[in-house]
Structures are given as C-alpha cells and as structure tokens.
Amino acid sequence: MTLKMTASALAMAAVAATSAAARDNVQVAGSSTVLPYASIVAEAFGENFDFPTPVVESGGSSAGLKRFCEGVGENTIDVANASRAIREKEIKACADNGVTDIIETRIGYDGIVFASQIDGPAFTAFEPADIYNALGAKVLKDGELVDNDYTTWNAFNADLPDAEIMAFIPGTKHGTREVFEEKVLVAGCEATGAMEAMIEGGMSEDDAEDACMSVRADGRSVDIDGDYTETLASIDSNPNGIGVFGLAFYENNTDSLKVATMSGVEPTTETIAAGDYPVSRPLFFYVKKAHIGVIPGLKEYASFFVADEIAGPDGPLAEYGLVSDPELADTQAKIENETTMGEGM
Amino acid sequence: MTDASMPTDTPRHGKSIMVADAHTKKRNASEKRFQAYGLAAIGAGVFFLLVLLGAILSNGLSAFQQTFIEVPVYLDAAKLDKNGNRDPEDLKKVSTFGYNPLIQNAILEQVQAAGIDTPLDKASEMKALISASAAAQLRDRVIANPDLVGETVDFRILAASRVDGYLKGRVQREDLARDKNIDAVHLDIVDQMRERGLLAKAFNWEFVFGADASESRPEQAGIGIAMLGSFFMMLVVLALALPIGVAASIYLEEFAPQNWFTDLIEVNISNLAAVPSIVFGILGLSVFIQFAGLPQSAPLVGGLVLTLMTLPTIIISTRAALKAVPPSIRDAALGIGASKMQSVFHHVLPLAMPGILTGTIIGLAQALGETAPLLLIGMVGYIATNAPDGLVEGFMSPNSAMPAQIYEWAKRADPAYYERAWGGIIILLVFLLSMNIIAIILRRRFERRW
Numbered sequence: 001m002t003l004k005m006t007a008s009a010l011a012m013a014a015v016a017a018t019s020a021a022a023r024d025n026v027q028v029a030g031s032s033t034v035l036p037y038a039s040i041v042a043e044a045f046g047e048n049f050d051f052p053t054p055v056v057e058s059g060g061s062s063a064g065l066k067r068f069c070e071g072v073g074e075n076t077i078d079v080a081n082a083s084r085a086i087r088e089k090e091i092k093a094c095a096d097n098g099v100t101d102i103i104e105t106r107i108g109y110d111g112i113v114f115a116s117q118i119d120g121p122a123f124t125a126f127e128p129a130d131i132y133n134a135l136g137a138k139v140l141k142d143g144e145l146v147d148n149d150y151t152t153w154n155a156f157n158a159d160l161p162d163a164e165i166m167a168f169i170p171g172t173k174h175g176t177r178e179v180f181e182e183k184v185l186v187a188g189c190e191a192t193g194a195m196e197a198m199i200e201g202g203m204s205e206d207d208a209e210d211a212c213m214s215v216r217a218d219g220r221s222v223d224i225d226g227d228y229t230e231t232l233a234s235i236d237s238n239p240n241g242i243g244v245f246g247l248a249f250y251e252n253n254t255d256s257l258k259v260a261t262m263s264g265v266e267p268t269t270e271t272i273a274a275g276d277y278p279v280s281r282p283l284f285f286y287v288k289k290a291h292i293g294v295i296p297g298l299k300e301y302a303s304f305f306v307a308d309e310i311a312g313p314d315g316p317l318a319e320y321g322l323v324s325d326p327e328l329a330d331t332q333a334k335i336e337n338e339t340t341m342g343e344g345m
Numbered sequence: 346m347t348d349a350s351m352p353t354d355t356p357r358h359g360k361s362i363m364v365a366d367a368h369t370k371k372r373n374a375s376e377k378r379f380q381a382y383g384l385a386a387i388g389a390g391v392f393f394l395l396v397l398l399g400a401i402l403s404n405g406l407s408a409f410q411q412t413f414i415e416v417p418v419y420l421d422a423a424k425l426d427k428n429g430n431r432d433p434e435d436l437k438k439v440s441t442f443g444y445n446p447l448i449q450n451a452i453l454e455q456v457q458a459a460g461i462d463t464p465l466d467k468a469s470e471m472k473a474l475i476s477a478s479a480a481a482q483l484r485d486r487v488i489a490n491p492d493l494v495g496e497t498v499d500f501r502i503l504a505a506s507r508v509d510g511y512l513k514g515r516v517q518r519e520d521l522a523r524d525k526n527i528d529a530v531h532l533d534i535v536d537q538m539r540e541r542g543l544l545a546k547a548f549n550w551e552f553v554f555g556a557d558a559s560e561s562r563p564e565q566a567g568i569g570i571a572m573l574g575s576f577f578m579m580l581v582v583l584a585l586a587l588p589i590g591v592a593a594s595i596y597l598e599e600f601a602p603q604n605w606f607t608d609l610i611e612v613n614i615s616n617l618a619a620v621p622s623i624v625f626g627i628l629g630l631s632v633f634i635q636f637a638g639l640p641q642s643a644p645l646v647g648g649l650v651l652t653l654m655t656l657p658t659i660i661i662s663t664r665a666a667l668k669a670v671p672p673s674i675r676d677a678a679l680g681i682g683a684s685k686m687q688s689v690f691h692h693v694l695p696l697a698m699p700g701i702l703t704g705t706i707i708g709l710a711q712a713l714g715e716t717a718p719l720l721l722i723g724m725v726g727y728i729a730t731n732a733p734d735g736l737v738e739g740f741m742s743p744n745s746a747m748p749a750q751i752y753e754w755a756k757r758a759d760p761a762y763y764e765r766a767w768g769g770i771i772i773l774l775v776f777l778l779s780m781n782i783i784a785i786i787l788r789r790r791f792e793r794r795w
Contacts, residue, residue, distance in 0.1 A: 023640060025731070025743060029723070036560035036758060039727035043559040046730060047481040048440045055642055055743040057726030058756075075638055227756045252758040255520035309442050316477065320561050 023074045026054035026301050030064020030081030031175055032227050033110060033246050034283050037317050038081055041305045044316065049304070051297030056081075058227070061175035065286070069094035072290045078298050080286045083110065083175030091341070101289035101340040105302060105331055107311055109323040111247035111272040112179055112279045115257040120239045121161035123153075125261045128278070130157050132188025134165045135221045137214040140194040145201065148216045163240040169215065170244055171225035179281040180244055181213040184262075187278070188212075232256070247272065248321025272323040280323070289340055303335045401770055407513045408768025411549035411564060412504040414475065414538070418451040420487060422495040431491040441480035445472070448479050448502065461537040465530060473527045474534065476503035478558070478565040504544060506564040506761040508535050512546055515760065552768060557729040557750065563761035566754070568769050570729035574644045574744030575713055577733075581648025581740070582655055582712050587705055589652075590659030597660075598667040599689050618657035625654050626718030634722060642723040642743035650722060651712040658711060662704020666697040699791035706784040710777050716748040725749045747773045 028038055035058040046053030059067075061082040068080035069090060086104065094102065114131070116123045133139050133156040139148045153160035170176040189195040189212030198208040215221045224231045228249040235241045236256065243257075247267055250259055259267060263278055271277040285305070292299045304310060306328060311317050313324045325331065333339075365373065424443060428435050449468040452475060456463065465471070479502035486500075487493055503509075507527040510516035512535070521529055538544040555567025601607045629650035633639045639646050670693045678688035719725060729745040745753065747769065754766040 027641065027743070029726070032756075035727065039559035040561050042727060043562075043730070044441060047484070050437075052742075053730040055723075055726065055728045055730075057642070057723055057728070070635075075634065075641065077641075228758060229756050249758045251525055253760065254523040254525075255517070255760070309440070316561060 024296050025052040026079065026295055026298050027057075027077045028054055028079040028081060028285070029057040029059060029067055029077045030079075030285070031061040031083040031283070032058040033061075033083040033174075033176060033248075034081035034107070034285065036248060036320060037107065037283070037322055038285070038305075040316050040320060041301070041310055044310065045297075045301055045304050049297065049300060051300065054079075054297070054301055060173040062173050065090050066093075068286060068288070069097055069099055071097040072099055072288065074295075076288075078288055078291045078295050079302070082284045082286065083281060084178050085282070085284060086286060086341075099288060099290070103287040103289055103302070103335065103338060104341050105285050105287065105306060105335060106282050106325055106327075107285060107306060107322070107331075108283055108317065108325045108328075109272055109280050110283050110321075111267045111269075111277055111323065112176060112183075112281065113245050113247055113250050113267045114242055114260045114262065115235070115245050115250050116242050116260070117235055117239050118256055118258045120241075120258075121153075121163040123161065123163075123242060123260050124258070125159070125264065127157075127191065127263055128184045128188035129191040130160060130188070131167075131184050132192055132194070132212070133157070135167055135169070135215045136185060136189060136192075136194065136212065137216050138194065138198075138211065140192050140197050143197075145194065145197050148218075151220075165220045166238055166241045167221050168224050168231045168234045168238075168241055168243045169221060170231075171223040173225060175281070176244065176246065179279065183279045183281075185215070186212045246321070247323075251321045269318065269321070269323045273326070282325075283322070287335075289338055292338060299335070299338075303332065306331045306335060308332075401767060401774070404764065405767030405769075405771045407515075408552055408764045408771075409549055410513070410546045411552065412509040412512050412544060412546050413501050414452070414504050414544045415499065415501050416448070416451050416455050416543075417497050417499050418447055418483065419497045420483075420494050421447060425487060426491075426494045431494060433488050433491055436488050436491055436494070439484070441484050444480040444483045448475060448483065448500075455543060456534060456538070459538070459541050459543060461534055461541070463530065463534050463537075465534070473531045474505055474508055476505050476564045477562045478503055503564045504535075506562065506759065508544075509546075509564055510761055511535060512539070513764075515764065552765070553772065556732070557727060557745070557753075559727060560757055560759060560762075563757070563759050563765060566762070566765055568729075568747060568750055568765075568772055570732055571745040571747050571750035572772070573733060573739065574647070574724070574729060575746045577644035577739045577744070578648040578651055578746060579709055579713060581645060582652050582709060583705070585649070585652040586655045586659050586708065590656050590705075591663055591701060593656075594660050594663035594667060595689060595694070598664050599693070600685070614657050614660050618661060621717070622654050622715050623717040623721070625650050626721035628653070629718060630721045640741055640743070642726075642728055642745075643741050644724075644744050644746070645740040646722050647719055647724055647746060648740075650718045651715060654715065654718065655708040655712045658708035659701075659705055662707070663697070663701045666700025666704065667693060669700065670696045696793060699787050699793075703784045703788045703792075706780050706787070710780040710784075713780070714748055714773065714777055716746075716752050719746055719749045720752075725753050727753075747776070 028042070035056060038056045042054040042056050045051070061084055064080040065082060065086060067077050070076050086102070091102070094100070114123070114126055130153070133150060134153060136148055138145050139150070150156055151165060152162055153165060154162045169180060186195075186209055195208050195212055198211055199205060203211065222234065224234065228245050231243040231245060232253060235243045245257070247269070250257055265271050265277045267277045272280045287298065287302050308328065309315055311322070311324055311328060315324070318324050422429065424447065425439050426436060446468060449471045452471040453466070453468045456471070479500070482502060483500065486498070505527070507516050507524070511532055516527075518529060518532060521527065521532070535544065551565070552567045554569035555565070556570045557567070558565040597607060597610065629646055633646045633649055634641055674692050674696065675688050678692045679685070683691065723743070724745050728743050729750055731742065733739040733742050733744070751766050751769040751773065754762045754769060
C-alpha cells in the first residue's frame, strides 16, 4: 500500500509541476521533406550552442502550418516547416488565432524526381505530357476528351516501354503534391492539348486548370500519404511502378532506384540550381515572431539554419541534397531584422 | 425406456467389438484428421514465428555492431584557441565546423603513414570515411579538458554509415556508381585500413544507450533516450492505472450493488478494452494537450494516454483474480467478526495479488509496445536527443518512446536507418519477453488454486 501511495504522490507532483516548468526547447513541426534538413540543423545546433536540441516532428506541410496557426503560447509550436509557401487561407487562420507576425524563411530548393526500380522497365526520360497522359483523369484521344483508359506507357508514346501504368504519387496533404500538380500535370495538360479542349468545351480557364490537376481514379495512380519510404516500398514490390520522390531521398537510395529525366534534363543539384530542371520547388520554414525572446534559442536556431556554413553550397544541407538558395544573404538579413511577412516587401 | 448402453444378448450384426466396423473406422479417422489439422495449425504458427524471428535477428543484429576508426588527432592551438588562454568560453566559439579539418587531416596522415596506396591526397577527401559526429565528439572533449589543446590525442571515432555498411555487406561496390556519398576509391582505402587494423567493427553500446541522430548520420543513432521516455511513461501508467484499476475492481466486485448502473459500467469497461488505441491518442491530444495545457511530446501525456488504454486490461484481470478467491474465505473472515473492508484488504486482496500483478504486467507490456496514440501527441520525429536532467524533466521534457523511435527510423531515407529499426525491434522484444516471463513466473509461483 505504501508503495502505491508514493507512486500516486509522484504522479501528482509531476502533474503539479506542469504549470511551473517553462518550455526551454524550440519545437518544430511540418513538412516531411524539410524534416531531414531540420533534424540536421537541430543536431548541429544542439552541439554548438548551450540550448537544448530542438524537437522536430513531421506530418506534412499542411498539418504543420495548421498546428503553427493554433495560436501563440508555450503549447503551440514555434516553427513550421513547409515544402510550399503559406497560403492566404492559412495566413488568415493564423491571424484569427492571434498569430499575426510570421517570419517567412526560404532555405533553398528541392527537386522532385520520377524514379523506378533499378532493374525495372527502361523509364529513363519523361515529358510532362507523358505523365499527364498516364495519370490525368481526362485525356485527349483522337481530338476528343475521354476518360483516361491507357493501360501501358507505349500506348501514347512509342519511345516509352511497354509496361503497365502504375504510379505512386504524394497524397494531398503533402506540399510535394502541389508542385507535382502545377509543374507536371498542368504543364502536361497544356502540352497534350487537353487543356485547350477543355476550354473550348466551355470551361473557364481556372476550372480547366483544376480539371487538369485531377488524377485518374481507377487504381493506376496511388496516393501515398506516408513518407517516401512508403513510396519506395511500393516501388520495390511493383517492377512497373513509377514513384515521385524528393531529390535528396533519391540520392540516398541510388542503389535501388533509377531516375528519369524530365524534358530531357537530369535532376541534379546543379540543374536545379540553374533552373534547368523543371520540377523544383522552394522549401520554407515559418517562425512565430511572438515567440522570439520567449522561447530560448528560437532566433539563434533560425539564424543558424540559414547561416552560410549550414545552408550554403558547401554546408551539410547541400551535402544531403538541398539546392542552396543563391539569395541566402537576404534571408539571413530578414531573420536578423525579424522582418515579418508583409513588411519590407 | 430404451438405454443405448444396455447390453444386448446377441451381437446385432454379428460383429465383434474387437474388430472396428466401418463407422468406428470413420470416426477414428476423423479424429486423426482433426489432430493432424491441429498439428498443422501449430506447425504453421511455429513456422511463421521462426521466419519472423529469423528476419528480425538477421536484419537487426548488425545494428549492435559499428565500425570505429582509431586515430590520433593533433588539436591545433592556432585553430582552436586563437587567444591562447585555454578559456572554455573562448573554446566554445569554435564550432564543430572548425574541428572537421583537424579530423580529416588526422585521417589523411594516418592513411599516408600506414603506406596505404590511394590517389587521394587532400584532407577534405577523407570526409567520406568518417561520421559527422566526430567533430562534436572532439569539441566536447576539448571543452571539458581545455588543456588538451596543442597536444595529439587518440580518438576512437565512428566511421561513416556507408563505410560501416560496406563492412557489413549492405553497401556493394557495384551499387556505388551513382552514390554521391562514397566511391570505390574510398572503399579501397577502407579495405587497406581494415587489413592494417586501423578500422574495425566493435560492439556499439551507443546504440543501446545513445540518443537519436539526424538523417545525415545514422551511424550515431541510439535508442537509449527513447528507452528513458518509455520508462517514464510506464512509471505514469503504473502509478495511475494500478491504484485506479484495483480500486475500481474492488468496488465493483465486492461492494457495488447489482443494478442497471453497475451493469452499464461493466459493459462499458469491456467496450473500452476494445477501443482502438489511436482513439485514445486523439482524446489525449484534445484533452491533455489542447484543453489541460500539458506540454506536447511529453512522456507525462504519453503515460496518461496509455493509462486510459491499460485501465480496462487491469480492471478485467483484477476482477477475475478477485472472483477466483473462494467465497468461503470472505465468509470465514466475516464470521469471526471482521468488517467487510477488513475481509477484503486482509484476506481477499492478498490472495488475489498474484493475479492482479500478472494482469498489470501484461497491461504494461501492451502499453510499452503501443505506437499509434503516440503519433498524435507529438512523440514521433527527431525528438529523443536530450537526456532528461532530472525526475521532473523526465516527465515533462519532449521525448519519444521505443516503438515510436523504431517507427521513425523505419521512415527515414538512409537505408542504414532500416537496420537500426530492426535492431530497435530486438531491444523492444527483449523488454516485452522479459515482462511476460516475469508475469508467468509470478503466476506459477504465487497463484493459488482452490
């Protein structure tokens, strides 16, 4: 009995201590694409500063920004990682909850690559049009818009292998999906002429664009809501599968994946930095200004993240696969001056 | 009345009971068949268990070994302590990036001194061989002992995960063509270093007791901090679920009147035991974190959520244990003048204790392996990095748990983390097995049957 009493007293003490203990570590959540970079920075930050190592969670850009916008205070996160820019809607949701001053920080660029099993069919070169023909919901066939019924890649492009269409694309909660839709599906939609046909069919331009972004629903295009490891596992069990990955993930798994060129350009940090590779997107993190000075180490973490020795072309992030931002100095100044969104633009 | 077992004077079909007739044969055969089905079912179960264990051990055991390089490093005073006063505060100004060239130089010198034949002759080209954790290791040592600056000190540093993978057979030479992390020239150096004993695999305690590491250095990652997180969660579960569960069961079993209200409670306890654990995670997020304002990722919240999950298990097993105590014990106690409470606490509860403890341990083992509710309260990610400073921090500061850490490793891009996930499973299984064995021993030793 006495043991039990002490045990429950212990729990009580722990509960009582909550109100007293202030949070002393930075909390970060958001995009699973940014997570590896954030964890590398957090680790180096913990090693080089007297602050505790920040906590980095994943969950996707949208989920992270949603938590970011829940309000101001110790029980909300300080930094949201995102593989896309924050949306108007999210800025408004933030403002409604009192999160008004947000510092937007671009850390660099990431390429989105199409890769398949290393021993699988020869998927070595794609055009956006190929991807659209394979995965779009409605395609142009003999001048008419029809539901997509292609089953093999060579049915619409004789240069592609005679293999079943099977693609694993990021789910809608991922920032990667947005880039995939805008830079591949819409581009392919225009290139195949499907978009023009839709507009001629009476759709407004916006509606046509939305229609271009919808993917076929007959099971040949599979949304992956988890991380790239899940996509990789699906590819492993599907010799004909094509997966959408981040460049950094691909570069860490070159022993099992082979990458395809897009519009004739091979994805590398160089081609993305030069802007030649078409499917790339900027990566961001967002800092709550109200937390600077309250949560110890927050500003130091933010400026450490974009320091030349970390995010620069020779830093550990570039080594992992980030394409460093040529305008890094502007970003550094932005954090130094705590310039929020809407200010100094 | 006819009785089937009545002996008859004459054998009806002229058959002896010594010779099995067709019907008996059929019945015997069907019994044999049934036994064979049963054996086959057990055989299949054992087979899958062996396959599973084989997969876990063959994939995971290598995580307990890690490749280390022994190297003397010259701690250059001109680079580490420009003021020359050996003041720890000044030494801290040199970040880990300042230490990298020293280690790379040291490796290059070692390679050249050992007469290893390689076209590489720049210090920075040695980077691919060593773990990024080495710089932090050196820096911590120098800050702790400023007097080391200016001397040559022997260090045992981790090799890069690709080098480690090469020694373990995970990285093959033919896969290297497009790997930007390492190339064949480096592997030639590795081969020669291994021959000369400069680089070797050794048991890696850091994997068992260390902290999580970032994506770029899987060789450094360990499950130790997550183990602490699990430990603190189990403390919370034990401290809350055991007293609440036992008190609830004693009341329901010994004192509660039989009416629709207690029936309702009983039905709901059974229902609660069947609720998927992710539901408790959502509950924990909205009640403990968003409403009560407890910190995110804290083992305290994880423990509270797991308490909810474990309570039905403990209540059900405690009630079964109490029910198993024969009423004569209660009657005897009451008969010699004990009060109801005395009869319960002096006689019934001690006799039910082994059953209660067994149920509790099994409940704890279940909670220890639970991942789903932890996803929602922020215990998955790059979290288990700081060892808690004390008891309160142990409950309050962000941490992960063993199954959550395994899940997190399995998600990471670098294939080296895959091996660590399997290794983590081995450690988790060791815990679960030992808890179950303790439960079995307790039951065997102390349980009384009437």
